[in-house]
Structures are given as structure tokens and as C-alpha cells.
Amino acid sequence: MAMAMAANPVDLAIVAFGILVMAMGAYGLTYSRNLVRQLLSVEVAFNGLLMMLLPLLSVNASSATYFGVVVISVVSAEIIVVVAILVSYYRASRSMSSDNLEEVPE
Amino acid sequence: MISWTAVWAIVIGLASLVAAYYVIRSKDFVYASSALAILGSMVAAELAILGLGIVSAFLVIVYVGAAVMFIIITVSLLGLRGDERRDSGVGVLVALLTAALWFSVALSAGIYGLYVAPHPVGMTAAVGGLLSRYALVVALIVIAQAATLVEAISVARKGGGNGGK
Numbered sequence: 001m002a003m004a005m006a007a008n009p010v011d012l013a014i015v016a017f018g019i020l021v022m023a024m025g026a027y028g029l030t031y032s033r034n035l036v037r038q039l040l041s042v043e044v045a046f047n048g049l050l051m052m053l054l055p056l057l058s059v060n061a062s063s064a065t066y067f068g069v070v071v072i073s074v075v076s077a078e079i080i081v082v083v084a085i086l087v088s089y090y091r092a093s094r095s096m097s098s099d100n101l102e103e104v105p106e
Numbered sequence: 107m108i109s110w111t112a113v114w115a116i117v118i119g120l121a122s123l124v125a126a127y128y129v130i131r132s133k134d135f136v137y138a139s140s141a142l143a144i145l146g147s148m149v150a151a152e153l154a155i156l157g158l159g160i161v162s163a164f165l166v167i168v169y170v171g172a173a174v175m176f177i178i179i180t181v182s183l184l185g186l187r188g189d190e191r192r193d194s195g196v197g198v199l200v201a202l203l204t205a206a207l208w209f210s211v212a213l214s215a216g217i218y219g220l221y222v223a224p225h226p227v228g229m230t231a232a233v234g235g236l237l238s239r240y241a242l243v244v245a246l247i248v249i250a251q252a253a254t255l256v257e258a259i260s261v262a263r264k265g266g267g268n269g270g271k
Binding site: 029051072073078080 | 109112115116119120122123126127129130135138139142145146152153155156158160161164165168169172173174177180181184186194196197198200201204205209212231232235236239240243247251254255257258259261
């Protein structure tokens with residue numbers, strides 16, 4: 001705790017907001033049964049994680065920059081794939097509910 | 107004495123919380139996706155305050171400008187509605203547990219003691235560092251991006267059947 005107080009209050013506030021945003025993403029993920037809402041909630045959690053981890057990863061000189069570029073690239077690709085799967089699922093079942101995922105026609 | 111940087115960081119943090127709440131609670135998915143774009147912009151602003159300018163620009167250009175816009179356009183074209191079944195109690199419990207876990211891990215592990223101010227990196231140095239020290243990672247990311255793009259197009263076309271005709 002004493003070590004935590006040694007850091008800049010601005011950075012600690014940003015990290016705290018990141019944790020709260022990530023908690024809201026976790027809330028949305030379990031709160032809804034809609035696949036689009038769950039995708040959006042995962043993205044909210046990702047934003048919170050980025051806000052929380054990037055300040056901490058700057059222990060080495062420029063590692064936060066490299067880490068951020070790589071992670072954002074991977075997440076953007078992940079969004080494209082997940083949205084394509086959701087479009088395919090919606091065309092097959094005319095529903096976006098995660099309750100009847102196993103009942104999708106071939 | 108609180109600096110203006112601290113004030114801006116807190117104001118933008120509060121705005122990001124409001125945007126996150128709107129993403130989760132909005133009944134219209136187009137508005138929810140737009141709020142996600144605003145949230146991404148707020149996170150980029152926080153990163154810019156921290157001195158991570160390149161990551162901030164990359165987040166706005168690649169994540170908000172491409173990926174989130176892709177979600178918005180897809181949701182708009184499909185005409186999806188947000189009238190889903192909701193379990194509010196479980197969600198609150200999971201959110202509280204998540205926040206408590208991360209706060210306890212962050213504070214008890216003392217990882218904030220390792221914090222140093224982000225080192226400003228120019229574009230030339232960043233690209234040079236990526237290509238020299240992380241060339242294999244960059245190559246893997248390029249291959250993975252191309253593969254996911256082909257896979258996404260394939261999945262979308264396969265699932266449609268005659269839907270596009």
C-alpha cells in the first residue's frame with residue numbers, strides 16, 4: 001500500500017477508472033443474453049484493461065508502446081472475426097440470443 | 107494543489123464510465139456501438155495524458171476508426187434490436203467481484219511501486235524498435251490479420267446461403 005502511494009495520483013486515478021470500466025464490462029457480459037451486447041461488453045472490458053495495464057507496462061522504456069500496438073491489432077482482428085460469426089449465426093437462426101446456441105440449423 | 111492534467115484525467119475517466127454504462131444499458135445497439143466508439147476515444151485521451159501518444163493515435167485509427175465502425179455498420183445493416191433477457195443480480199455480483207479482485211491484486215502486489223512515467227517514443231523510434239526487436243511478432247501479426255480477414259469473409263459468405271441473392 002505504501003508503494004502504491006509513491007506513484008503519481010493522476011496515474012493511479014486512471015488505473016482505478018480502468019478497473020471500474022472493466023468491472024462494468026464484466027457486468028454487461030453476465031447481465032445480458034444477447035450476443036451483440038456480450039460482444040460490446042467484452043470490448044468495454046478490453047478498453048478498461050488497456051487503461052489499467054498500459055501505465056503499468058511502461059516499467060521498461062518503450063514496452064507500453066509495443067504492447068499497445070500489438071494488442072490493439074489483435075483485438076481489431078478478433079472483432080472482425082466475431083462479427084462475421086454473429087452475422088452468420090443471425091442468418092441461420094434469425095436470433096441473437098445466446099440461450100439457443102446449440103439449436104442452430106446446419 | 108491539483109494540476110489541470112489531473113482534472114482532465116478525472117473528467118475523462120468519469121466520461122469513460124458514463125460511456126461504458128451507456129454501452130451496456132442502451133436499448134438500441136447502434137447507439138450502444140456509438141458509445142463504444144466514444145469510450146475508445148476517451149481511453150485514447152487518457153493514454154495521451156499518460157504520454158503514450160503513438161498508442162493513443164493507433165487506438166483511434168485502428169480500433170475506433172476501423173473495428174468499432176465495422177460493428178456499427180454491421181448492426182445498422184442487420185437492424186438488430188436490444189430487447190434481450192437480462193439477469194441483473196448476477197451481473198452486479200460479477201462486476202463487484204471483478205473490481206474487488208483487480209483492486210486487491212493491484213494494491214497487495216505492490217505493482218504500482220514499479221510504475222515510472224511512460225518514456226516518450228517518436229514514430230521513427232517506435233517503428234525501428236518494432237522492426238528490429240519484434241520483427242517476428244510483427245510478421246506473425248500481419249499473417250494473423252490476413253488469415254482472420256479471409257476467415258471472416260469466408261464465414262460471412264458461408265452462413266448466408268442464398269441470403270446475398
